[in-house]
Amino acid sequence: MIKDEGLKMMAMQMLAMTEADMNKVTPQMEEELRNAMPVIGDYRVVAEVVRSKYCFAGCQPGQKLVVDNATQINAQESTAPLCVGALAPLIDRAHLLMDRIYHKGDLTAHMSGFRCSDPGLDLGGLGTVEFKVRVEKK
Numbered sequence: 079m080i081k082d083e084g085l086k087m088m089a090m091q092m093l094a095m096t097e098a099d100m101n102k103v104t105p106q107m108e109e110e111l112r113n114a115m116p117v118i119g120d121y122r123v124v125a126e127v128v129r130s131k132y133c134f135a136g137c138q139p140g141q142k143l144v145v146d147n148a149t150q151i152n153a154q155e156s157t158a159p160l161c162v163g164a165l166a167p168l169i170d171r172a173h174l175l176m177d178r179i180y181h182k183g184d185l186t187a188h189m190s191g192f193r194c195s196d197p198g199l200d201l202g203g204l205g206t207v208e209f210k211v212r213v214e215k216k
Contacts, residue, residue: 080108088115110180120216121185122146123171125209127158128191131198132205135161143168143209146216148176164207167192171211186213 080086080100085108089095103111123145130137141158145151145168151160158164171189178185191210198206 079103080111082108082112085111085115113182114176114179117185118147118176118179121148121175121179122152122214122216123148123168123175123189123211124214125158125164125168125171125192125211127207128210129208130205131207133161133194133207134196134205135159135163135207137161137164137194137207145172145175148172148179161194161207163194163196164192164209166195168209175213186215189213 080089080103086100088111089100089103124142125145126142127137127139130139137158142156143151143158143160143164144155149172153160171192174189175185177183178187189211191208193209194207196203196206198204
């Protein structure tokens with residue numbers, strides 16, 4: 079149950095959470111939300127293309143995908159195509175940032191890069207794209 083009045087208001091106004099669902103929020107979840115609220119909007123995940131070979135979506139080195147608030151792709155600042163093959167590993171990085179926020183970890187600590195889900199020509203796919211990842215303070 080959410081006890082903090084500010085979090086209750088946020089849950090009702092931003093999330094349209096019902097009273098019944100607010101009662102399901104555990105004390106640990108409430109603490110994590112309390113940790114997140116002051117900083118979540120201050121950081122972003124940036125995944126930059128470092129290598130691209132035969133990418134059907136057209137990803138090219140230097141292009142980037144930007145995730146704000148650990149939840150939203152920033153289409154205005156992203157320069158890479160929104161390729162579905164890159165979204166799943168990008169979501170993993172966004173979840174890692176959220177976990178760091180929830181537990182007051184080092185938000186800008188090193189984060190590993192990733193490859194899109196296409197394994198490339200040598201492994202039965204077509205193309206593949208590699209991304210380096212960083213967390214930036216806005």
